[in-house]
Amino acid sequence: MAETLQGKVVLITGGAKRVGAAICRRLHAAGASLLVHYRSSALEARALQVELNALRADSVALAQADLLKVSAAAQLVKAALKQFGRLDAVVNNASSFFGTAVGEITEEVWDDLIGTNLKAPLFLAQAAAPELRKSHGCIVNIIDIHAELPMKNHAVYTAAKGGLLALTRALARDLGPEVRVNGIAPGTILWPDDDTWRDEVSRQRIISQTALKRIGEPDDIAKAVQFLVAEAPYITGQVLAVDGGRSVSL
Numbered sequence: 001m002a003e004t005l006q007g008k009v010v011l012i013t014g015g016a017k018r019v020g021a022a023i024c025r026r027l028h029a030a031g032a033s034l035l036v037h038y039r040s041s042a043l044e045a046r047a048l049q050v051e052l053n054a055l056r057a058d059s060v061a062l063a064q065a066d067l068l069k070v071s072a073a074a075q076l077v078k079a080a081l082k083q084f085g086r087l088d089a090v091v092n093n094a095s096s097f098f099g100t101a102v103g104e105i106t107e108e109v110w111d112d113l114i115g116t117n118l119k120a121p122l123f124l125a126q127a128a129a130p131e132l133r134k135s136h137g138c139i140v141n142i143i144d145i146h147a148e149l150p151m152k153n154h155a156v157y158t159a160a161k162g163g164l165l166a167l168t169r170a171l172a173r174d175l176g177p178e179v180r181v182n183g184i185a186p187g188t189i190l191w192p193d194d195d196t197w198r199d200e201v202s203r204q205r206i207i208s209q210t211a212l213k214r215i216g217e218p219d220d221i222a223k224a225v226q227f228l229v230a231e232a233p234y235i236t237g238q239v240l241a242v243d244g245g246r247s248v249s250l
Contacts, residue, residue, distance in 0.1 A: 003031030004230040009084040011076060013037040013067065013124070014094030016045035018190055019142070022218030023091055023225050024060075028052045030226055033059045035080040037094065039066055067094055067120035068111065073127035080131075087131040089229045092121035092141045092164075097192060100156040110156055117160035118167065125171055129179065138180040140228050141168045142221070143239060145185045145247045165239055172237030180236040182228045187243025188215040211245025 010027050014020040015036040021044070024034055034052070038045040045062050052060045061083040065072035080087045096116040100109050125139055132139070146154065147161035168183040175181055188206055207213060224242050228235065241247050 004226075005088075006031030008032045008088040008229075009035070009080055009086050010089040010091060010229065011035045011037065011080050011087060011124075011128070012091040012093055013076075013120070014039070015091075016041035016048060019186070019218045019221050020093045021048055022222040023093060024048060024052070026219065026222035026226050027091075027229065028055070028059065030230060032088075033061075033084050035061050035063055035076065035083060037063050037065055037067075037076055039064065039094070067124075068115040070119075070123050073120070073123040076124065077127045077131060086135060087128060088135045088137040090124060090128045090132070090137075090139045091225055091229075092124060092139065094120065095142065097157060099151075099153045101153045102155060105156060113156045113160045114163070117157070118163040121164055122167055125167075125175070125181070129175055132175070133178040136178050138182070138229055138236075139171065139175075140225050141181070141183040143168065143183045143185045145187050145241055145243045147185065149247060168239060169237045176236060180228075180232070182232070182235060182237070183239040184221060184224045184228070185239050185241045185243065185247075186216070186221050187241070187246040189218055189221060189242075190215075206246075209246055209249050210243070211249045214244060216242065216244055 010032045012024055015024045016038040024036055028034055036045055049060045049062055063076055063079040065076055094116055096112050121141055141164055143165050144161040146158055147165045150158040168181055172181040220242050224240055
């Protein structure tokens with residue numbers, strides 16, 4: 001892979017596993033140094049760090065933080081600067097995902113879903129903005145096609161991702177011209193870790209609603225992130241659906 005990001009530093013939230021780890025591997029292969037944030041996936045984060053540092057020494061650092069705390073944003077930016085001396089891109093990938101039936105929504109689940117999916121990306125963008133302006137860098141927010149196509153019993157998650165979609169466009173205006181801000185809206189890439197859609201009938205129903213009649217791969221999202229970070233200097237304020245055509249098939 002051409003090292004289109006050689007000399008660049010990227011902060012990736014929720015980068016220890018699943019789609020986040022795929023983003024880390026692809027941006028690292030493109031030459032970037034990484035600050036990988038994790039909350040509780042310490043074992044996965046350390047394994048990924050060992051894997052990537054074996055390919056290029058001292059190119060990956062880790063930072064543990066609870067993104068529900070506003071102070072975590074500044075701490076992550078400081079960690080990137082301490083380790084690498086600069087910051088060129090932020091990928092807001094960390095996300096909570098679970099259902100919330102109306103009538104059972106609590107303040108706790110509101111704080112969790114809004115906090116990880118909307119509040120944290122906002123405060124991290126704000127904390128990173130001075131450094132990103134210096135480097136003429138960018139932000140990529142991982143949104144969801146369901147920000148605009150609500151799932152039943154996911155009102156709070158939908159509101160959070162819908163807010164992140166709007167935030168992406170607002171930040172593109174507020175942080176331009178120095179900083180580009182874009183989003184990626186995945187469709188079905190990996191099945192959830194919990195019991196949601198675990199039965200084969202539900203999975204096949206979702207796949208049947210996708211134009212390409214299959215789910216995607218984590219690297220499909222990673223490739224889109226690399227494009228927006230490294231190969232899209234005149235794109236900002238946009239949200240790219242990577243969903244196999246599901247958003248046009250429902």
